[in-house]
Amino acid sequence: MCKDNLTGQTVGCCIVAVKQVVRNSPSRIERLDAEKAALGRILQRSFDVDDSTYLVMFVLPGEPVYKSLWRHQRGFPEAFAKQCAAQVVVALLDLHGRGFMHRDVKTGNVLLDPATGRCHLIDFGFAKSLVRDDGTLDGRAMSFVGTHYAMAPEVYRCSQQHDNYYTVAVDWWALGVFVFELLHGSPPWPYKCEDGDLVRYAATLEQPLEFPSHSHFANPHVRDLLSYELSSIESSNS
Incomplete structure (x- = not known):
């Protein structure tokens, strides 16, 4: 459990690992797609910001x-x-x-x-x-x-x-x-x-x-x- 500094309330939380991958070439995009698929259930979600993709995983x-x-x-x-x-x-x-x-x-x-x-x-x-x-x-x-x-x-x-x-x-x-x-x-x-x-x-x-x-x-x-x-x-x- 964590404490929200703004409200003072106790909330559920988890620590995650975030990996940034820059999509700077067709081959890198291809490898990124393969990496996301290979991660399977380890990958919790992914999102794009500008020219980067962020992979969100639980911390091991x-x-x-x-x-x-x-x-x-x-x-x-x-x-x-x-x-x-x-x-x-x-x-x-x-x-x-x-x-x-x-x-x-x-x-x-x-x-x-x-x-x-x-x-x-x-x-x-x-x-x-x-x-x-x-x-x-x-x-x-x-x-x-x-x-x-x-x-x-x-x-x-x-x-x-x-x-x-x-x-x-x-x-x-x-x-x-x-x-x-x-x-x-x-x-x-x-x-x-x-x-x-x-x-x-x-x-x-x-x-x-x-x-x-x-x-x-x-x-x-x-x-x-x-x-x-x-x-x-x-x-x-x-």
């Missing part, structure tokens, strides 16, 4: 996962990492089932409530609808979007060869990077391409994974899962 408790990892520099215990990853899997299955790919799954786009362990996948600004205007399923995307360290190799190939495409498999690749980061405290390769050589950076993503020696990776099943997640899924999509 927690902080980006990477901030929690700052306090656990060697990563989370395996059981806790499994709990976080499972919730992101459920979110991705729901998103894919509704005909969208996320394209930017990373520790910065998952909110974690340390008090409860609840995780929420957020930021659908790069979401892509997989449904054509005629209602048929496409399932492919070609845009070079995402965050360097979480982007699958086939996304990088789209920046070099315009006839390449990728599918929802890129979200599962990013999930593998996410799980690695949960357990180790950092991703298996640099966070971003510092020198601008995307070809060389992308080549590092296809090298065999090097696992740190500490105990979070002692479980052979975890090693097998991540080795498969960050290799076979990509090659099966080529």
Whole structure:
């Protein structure tokens, strides 16, 4: 409950999150439409003011996962990492089932409530609808979007060869990077391409994974899962 400063009356209220999106190009408008649709029931309402659209959502408790990892520099215990990853899997299955790919799954786009362990996948600004205007399923995307360290190799190939495409498999690749980061405290390769050589950076993503020696990776099943997640899924999509 809140107190109205003008009348002194107690009134019902809620705290909301408002995201401003500037509609400054046809492609940005297209992405905005996809984001609104992908948000589904999370989006409470939207409204336009001048050249901007405002998306109104309920506030979710927690902080980006990477901030929690700052306090656990060697990563989370395996059981806790499994709990976080499972919730992101459920979110991705729901998103894919509704005909969208996320394209930017990373520790910065998952909110974690340390008090409860609840995780929420957020930021659908790069979401892509997989449904054509005629209602048929496409399932492919070609845009070079995402965050360097979480982007699958086939996304990088789209920046070099315009006839390449990728599918929802890129979200599962990013999930593998996410799980690695949960357990180790950092991703298996640099966070971003510092020198601008995307070809060389992308080549590092296809090298065999090097696992740190500490105990979070002692479980052979975890090693097998991540080795498969960050290799076979990509090659099966080529």
